[in-house]
Amino acid sequence: MVTADLLIGIDLGAGALKTSIVRIDGTLAGEASAPVATSAPHPGWSEQDPADWWRAMCETLPRALAQAGGDAARVAAVSFSAGAHTQVLEDAGGRVIRPAILWNDQRSGAETAFLREKADARILEIGANRANPTWTLPQMLWLARHEPQAFARVKRLYVAKDWLRARLTGTWETDFIDAVGTLMADVDTGGWSRDLCDMIGWPMETLPPIVPTTAVVGAVTAEAARATGLKEGTPVVCGTSDTAAETYGAGMIREGLGVVKLATAATVSALTRAPHPDFTVINYPHVVPDHWYVIAATNSCASAHKWLRDTFFRRDGEDGAAVFSAMDAAAAAVAPGSEGLFFHPYLNGERSPHWDPLLRADYVGMGFNHGPGHFVRALYEGIAYSLKDCMLALNAKGLSFTTARLTGGGAKSALWRQIVADVLNVEVELPAVAEASFGAALIAGVGVGIYPDARAAARAIDIVWRTAPDPARAALYARGHPIYADTQKALAPINHRIHDFVRGR
Template identity: 65%
Template structure:
């Protein structure tokens, strides 16, 4: 029998990954290519979209080669990328400036002004509150700080859509990614004149909105020549990375959580309705007529990489994981707050900063690494407490992201959250995008069926009662230290400016 494959392409913060899966959900081949993040000023985070396309044309042919199959075996393609990241083109189709990423903090002033003047209306219409990671305040920053660029915009793409249109020539986005721009009326799934009007945005620049599973064209002859794909291959719209990761992890039933240990870390739960709240993030889900509700911490794998590059240069992540595994629970009284780029849930404070608290001569390399693992888990506990306080509880959660490869880190998360943590065989965004491609062309009749048939659990960490009790005490100290240090963080940020 000839092979039948589905291709998922995910643009991450540090790399683009292409994954080919078979229609039983097993991985046939995969490849990734690095993308570069620019930070020309403190708190800025930008990427050149041309680098994304270069990464795609590198990774896709290598993923096909790794599968041992021909490109003609690919039934359909779909995409994902981080939410909120926009690409702006002028009348000639040229990219105007680097894309501002979701973790960029430059629009803190604009965010404060939007909250001061329009907080209730933005929350009512957009189901979310303005903060510096969203497109709305970022584009208000652009209007004020780069007015010539603002005036030249004729098309605004979201990141995965700009990549997809390189394959198809189309111009559309999906409901979930559109909501992430904070420029959509959540009740009607249409662009909101009121929200766009708050920043003077020309609505003619915005793409049509379709469902994530909608067909968005096919691979063109020109794109086929540079990607190794076959012209005419169907392309499914796709959606944002966290939506696709929760789907790819099998979070398709209410009461099941999902924890992501990626560049940032998130805690998500599935809900039949949005939970409009100043401390929560709401998105439509891939599962029809459902939402997923998120709380998030800004720095996770990014903090892990910072630690490795700064204090352990030349060492592998596996070596760091071994150090953390050998270190004792509680890291001999060492705490870490992972606020290297400010913080989202539950503080929504771009002026918070990271720290190690309690260092002494008793601490070695292992305690430092384990404290980072535990500190990020405590931050996830902070996020989880917000959800549980609103009745969005879970006792089992699927785990995704690069950090999920560490059994030690998974166990720490299970103990700190007091929840069973399940690891899917493959649950990154490119896998979820490949599943979505299958739903889009009818390999599976709906997302729930796709997840139930294709997602396999390969490891499970149960919370240990003794560890849960110890980490409860540690979490109280973590919060006390955060509260005590917050005003000092603010003063340090102002002094640095």
């Protein structure tokens, strides 16, 4: 009899879908990723075709299974994670109505302003978060105003990971963490909020049932098994948002331990017993029961790194990973502080602590002494300074940590990891597998009882690298951050004027 000793986590990121197969002891047995395309039909828009997610999942599952030995009968359970706020809308026939609006889409600025003027404090009271273009609530108000025919056709709303999971099971549900991420849920009752839905005229019957993150919601159907290589009948666990899976998969199960994510966007998270509703931070329930985690986030991180590579460093046909390595080496040859070159990473507006979709990125302080390596190092430092802004927003709520665990693709750079440690002035640790798909796999294990609870599963996490901040560099960056912050403040009104200039106002 085959022993079911493998767990699968599938994470839908902004640029790729990743499947990880994890042994019960927490070691990686196989993994595969496939790109997913993002379209921007108008400035500030960010959309994806859900059919592309399904294609990527059907590509990665067989490849990851092959790495893990090829026996799908060994898979004990599957679970999912994906970016919060991103929704898929289906009509009465189960057809996708329009492309999914992503979490980093900025189109709903006017709708956000309307909701804030109408019910800013009430939204915060019910949903523990403030309306921003990131959230589903203002995005769906935009839909009602600008695509009313699409709005009227909606019979089911899926959050991204739930739509993907439904391709395996045919079921319709979400977890409370992702429900909070829509800004349509009531954090006190644990259910959907009629008050919030009524603010935009949203029909509550289109919202899915809410189940625990670790609930088994179904099994792989025969049709899905043929498409993916999974075994029919394999249990499927609900799962949650990518940041929740990442913070959990990094082992943030106690206060005093934070998580810094260096992914498409960057986040700083701290664990707490209750939400801290405030206009400057984001609150989510945690995978560990009776806990929350509070986030401050910067919109552009690895996405800014990729932009710099593709715009200024990469030639046609060059291997992207090799170019990243060369950029990293050039940055390492530059002295800390980049000889006075500063970078603000606002390529797609900004979240914490500014919450301003009109902020723009910049390099400030350029001179003839600056070469390619300076621009790379300044980008690393600028994103770390933005993370410092995020950490200060958490500190203002009484939340702090002395050790941060890193997740996301940016954590692969030893130089960037050290810069984060020095700028934040905290010890930094790197888990062996620092990705949401790993956290989703652990959630799958909790759901089917392989681990007795969420805390027990987190003990499978292995730390492979750690560093303390260097006192001299930390002192240098402590002097640099006020310059970074003052420059941002001075340029903000000019950023707004540039926005009007581009719009022809």
